[in-house]
Each structure stands twice: as C-alpha cells, then as structure tokens.
Amino acid sequence: MTEFKFDPSTISVPAGKVVFYLVNAGNGTSHNLIIRDSGGKKIAGSELVSAGDQSVFTVDNIAAGTYTIFCDQPGHEASGMKGTLTVT
Ligand SMILES: [Cu+2]
Numbered sequence: 001m002t003e004f005k006f007d008p009s010t011i012s013v014p015a016g017k018v019v020f021y022l023v024n025a026g027n028g029t030s031h032n033l034i035i036r037d038s039g040g041k042k043i044a045g046s047e048l049v050s051a052g053d054q055s056v057f058t059v060d061n062i063a064a065g066t067y068t069i070f071c072d073q074p075g076h077e078a079s080g081m082k083g084t085l086t087v088t
Pocket residue numbers: 030031032071072073076081
C-alpha cells in the first residue's frame with residue numbers, strides 16, 4: 001500500500017480462509033484494506049496500518065465472487081486506492 005494504490009491491485013484467491021499480508025510502503029499516511037461485495041456491503045476490513053508498518057489481516061471464510069478492495073480513509077479510494085479481489 002502506498003499513496004494511493006494497492007500493488008498488486010488485482011488479487012485472485014480460492015474461497016475459504018484468506019490471509020493478507022499488508023505492507024504500508026507509503027510516505028506517512030495510514031492505510032487499510034476493506035472488502036466490499038458487489039452489492040456495496042462491507043464484508044471485512046483490516047486495521048489501519050501506519051506508514052512503514054506491516055499487518056496480517058485474516059478473513060475466515062470468504063465466498064466465491066468478485067469483490068472490490070479499497071482503503072476507507074477519506075479520499076483514498078477516489079484517489080485510486082482500490083482494486084479487485086476475485087474469489088473462486
Ligand atoms: Cu489509504
């Protein structure tokens with residue numbers, strides 16, 4: 001995570017338990033990773049990760065589908081901090 005993007009921004013995983021290793025490689029801004037389903041509902045979200053820090057974010061059981069990942073800090077998604085999570 002940096003200002004203002006996820007790299008990679010396109011992620012594919014098998015359904016079930018998913019573990020994300022979040023690294024904030026940005027320049028002083030905290031970020032998180034929120035998962036939103038195709039209906040716009042938030043289904044899971046990480047803690048805020050400070051610049052220079054790392055965090056492990058576990059989702060216990062995610063169903064197959066296409067999801068949006070984004071950072072919910074003000075303005076970050078609009079600045080491009082979003083991506084696609086495909087669960088198969
Ligand atoms: Cu952010």
